[in-house]
Amino acid sequence: MSDHAAHAPGLAHQFDDLDQQLDATTLGMWLFLAQEIMFFGGLFAAYAIYRSHYPEAFAAASHHLDIRLGGFNTVVLIFSSLTMALGVRAAQMGKNKTVFNYLLVTFMLGNLFLVVKAFEYHHKYVEGLIPGPWFSAHGATDPAVQMFFCLYFAMTGMHALHMVVGGGLLIYFMVQARRERYHAHYFGPIEIMGLYWHFVDIVWIFLFPLLYLLGLHQ
Amino acid sequence: MSSHVTPKKTYFAVFGTLMALTALTVAAATVDLGGLNTVVALAIAGCKAGVVIWFFMEVRHARPMTRLTVAAGILWLVIMLILLSSDYISRGWLGRSQGW
Structure with a gap:
């Protein structure tokens, strides 16, 4: 390996070249995402068990969620995945200014999602749907309704936390793009950022x- | 190397597909299919996740080792869900106390 190759911008010294570095980081990110699948999988498994035991209570409880807000957020998040993918594409072509713009749009869409989520949480608080001693689901006596909201807050809360982390990462990469860090051979970090963002989209x-939809047909 | 630049057109088509599937899942949820409602919802969500993984996450241009890791991640989730549900489904079979 020649000396100037070791000093290629963005190349860490333990890798032979940028291609090898990109392969290794992509694989590493997917390993991280595989354990994220298991992490969220545990929450989905808990949901499946409780719902199979209390189907009526879960369907009734889901009527307290606003399908319009949930649907709007679904569109917002999928659109943010599109802008993220376009940001990665711009990075692959070394267009730092375009990367910055797409990451900024993605960041704002992510925040829009969180703002809508905050309004939803506030509405649940006003309605008394926060699990605990003050829980009151409009006369519903079935304790399984409260279990639905435990899972609702655990699952959407963990998802929202991932969105907040993603937002922080986007700010970092926006700064890097402003500093013209990326070029047609060095764009790996943006690709890895994209993998994380798309994963969070899949969870939603x-x-x-x-x-939101499980009680809609009743 | 995976620096394959995908045409913008492809990403817009993927976005359109995801929007159509979102509309379909909402429409399907309004129809009473009995026990099939959940199956249909999960099938559509699975399709959407597959489209995101294949196109947005560029697994279609990924190396075999990366693809294997993606498949392993999904496989372990399936193993966990199957073992868990086989436990809960078979609990009453021996005629003992079911707990809950």
């Missing part, structure tokens, strides 16, 4: 029908 793709 499953959460939306399971939480």
Whole structure:
């Protein structure tokens, strides 16, 4: 390996070249995402068990969720995945200014999602649907209704936390793009950022029908 | 190397597909299919996740090792869900106390 190759911008010294570095980081990110699948999988498994035991209570409880807000957020998140993918594409072509713009749009869409989520949480608080001693689901006596909301807050809360982390990462990469860090051979970090963002989108793709839509036909 | 630049057109088509599937899942949820409602919802969500993984996450241009890791991640989730549900489904079979 020649000396100037070791000093290629963005190349960490343990890798032979940028291609090898990109392969290794992509694989590493997917390993991380595989354990994220298991992490969210545990929550989905808990949901499946409780719902199979209390189907009526879960269907009734889901009527307290606003399908319009959940649907709107689904569209917002999928659109943010599109802008993220376009941001990665711009990075692959070394267009730092375009990367910055797409990441900014993605960031704002992510925040829009969180703002809508905050309004939903506030509405649940006003209605007394926060699990605990003050829980009151309009005369519903079945304690399984409260279990639905435990899972609702655990699952959407963990998802929202991932969105907040993603937002922080986007700010970091926006700064890097402003500094013209990326070029047609060095764009790996943006690709890895994209993998994380799309994964969080996939979690919501499953959460939306399971939480919001399950009681719709009754 | 995976620096394959996908045409914008492809990403817009993927976005359109995801929007159509979102509309379909809402429409399907309004129809009473009995026990099939959940199956249909999960099937559509699975399709959407597959489209995101294949196109947005560029697994279609990924190396075999990366693809294997993606498949393993999904496989372990399936193993967990199957073992868990086989436990809960078979609990009453021996005629003992079911707990809950």
